Amino acid sequence: MGRLTGGDPSLLRRINSAVVLHALRAAGASGTATGGGPDDGGGCAGSASLTDLTRVTGLSRPTVEGVIDGLADSGLVVEVPAEEGGVRRQGRPARRFRFRAEAGHLLGIEIGAHRVAAILSDLDGNVLGSIVREVSEKASADERLERLRTTVADLLRRAGVARFSLRAVGVASPGVVEADGTVHLCTALPGWTGLPLGERLRRSFRCPVLVENDANTAAVAEHWKGAAAGSDDVVFVLAGLSPGAGSLIGGRLHRGFGGAAGEIGALHLLGQEAAPEEVLSTTGEPLNPLDEAQVAHVFSLARDGDARARAAVDRFVRRLVHDTAALVLALDPEVVVVGGWAAGLDGVLAPLRDELARYCLRPPQVTLSLLGEAAVTTGALRLALDHVEQELFAVDSTVTTRRASH
Template sequence: MGQLTGGDPSLLRRINSAVVLHALRGTDCATLTEIMRVTGLSRPTVEGVVEGLMEGGLVVEAAADEGGTRRQGRPARRFRFRAEAGHLLGLEIGPHRVAALLSDLDGRVLGAQAKDVDETASADERLDRLRGAVAELLRRAGVARSSLRAVGVGTPGIVDADGTVRLSTALPQWTGLRLGERLSRSFRCPVLVENDANAAALAEHWKGAATQTDDVVFVLAGLSPGAGSLIGGRLHRGYGGAAGEIGALHLLGRGATPEALLSTTDEPLHPLDEQAVAEVFALARKGDRRASAAVE
């Protein structure tokens, strides 16, 4: 196995490019001096990285009236991240539906498409429905697949780094599915597969309710309950990547099933989907004792 050292120029270029991009995405536009201050990189390094990013179409020089107060003398050059330089595609795979969401490179949603799917559907049937949702979304948005920079996929279960679902009790034929490999055949860009609750936690940290904190717990309620957690801004996966599989605790004899815990009657809640869970929470807000106990 080869070693990567601090002097590896290819590695350093990628790291420096990522650091500068992160800085530019966090502001409307910035001068080279401001980028240096935020990143801690030297001026020659910042100049080289910005030039490379401009050649790649990810950064552009801002107009003179963008993001700055006019001063006497020659104004400093300002640069901005080009969120319009491509698109991101988010895919959600669940027991009862599949969904696709299209955004620019800054996460601004441009369109979405969902399709219902039977919870007993095979893996092939579920993936066919997902591909159909993607095709319909891109067609309606007038976006070519070649403009996609990355595809993110949220799925129930424990997911390995290569996109293989190592274990999933929520979907038929899902355990052992090489999901990343299967979906990569439909795209020319990187396809990143993540546990759905982990993906939701990352999304809330980036654009949602958790932007102001690096320590987050996100609980995903539904047919396959799960949790995603960030500690210090980094995903906490636990041993074997199973840290958030709270819906599977009953398989280990630890407590009642989610269907029993969320029931407001003497029968297990079925189907345990988003609508059913939402109804339990609505009853709890109205003061229903059994619903309140179920939520607690």
């Protein structure tokens, strides 16, 4: 694809390229042609004429033409045929162009205890396919990564997409993830603590790989196209055996100094309260093994009226509520989204709303995830899309970087 901004190394050229490309992409996102001038006899949906681009960007026509040529050479822009009837009143048909979302592809990946999942999109984030494969919770790191490799290969083959067309890959993993993609700490996956996950995957994909905590990516997803769309201060609670949370402040993901923001599953240690395997026990002995199958059995017994199981579930819900309340009091979000496999528990939302109402000056809206199991992979895809958009359109950061180096 060449340089994403068209290949010209000059700052002015890159700025102009970003402005024109943004206008073309916006025309494609709207699904309609940008309104033409009086001499443009109509237009193709999702495209824009040189006259359109000159008007929208404020650039001169020769400048726009030069930028379009560079973007076409890079593969990001293509000229489209004029519509029938889309002819100037005098002279030749107006030339029209569109952003080539198919010029590259993005991948969102989830690595979990029991499954690996992937979702594929074009450069506009339009989903082209998805896949889920089971994996043993006892699988080693190498086995889990090999399972991921074959799963992704299968997805790309089904979609008819070559691996070299991937422009960025977002990856969601359990645990505390450092900025370089190393897993600092993870108790959910064997051999995962200390794993240089980002480095391993970059060797496989040979494109930018962005690794993030799974609750963080789910928060990003709900903000993008889920229950928190339209809200910039968000807490997402990934309710599981040891709950985690992701948060957005002012629309930006909050990772904390070391990537450990939102690790609410460790809050019980502050008061030396019961561990999760004790909270969910129905016998007085710690639940062993502490896995989703065992816990699902406890939930099933509770639904059937078993008194001890009901007490265990009540303890679990209280713990989840208190952990979430602590984070909400610290961040004061507008929306709290509850997701993860435990989100289907009857009675999770009501006690959470009641608890927050007791302590918060203005209790947040509390709702269940709209994306369900797709939240984590969708958020990982959004990370990849953000990275590509930064390359394509982030003129301000380009200027800031250039100024800082002088």
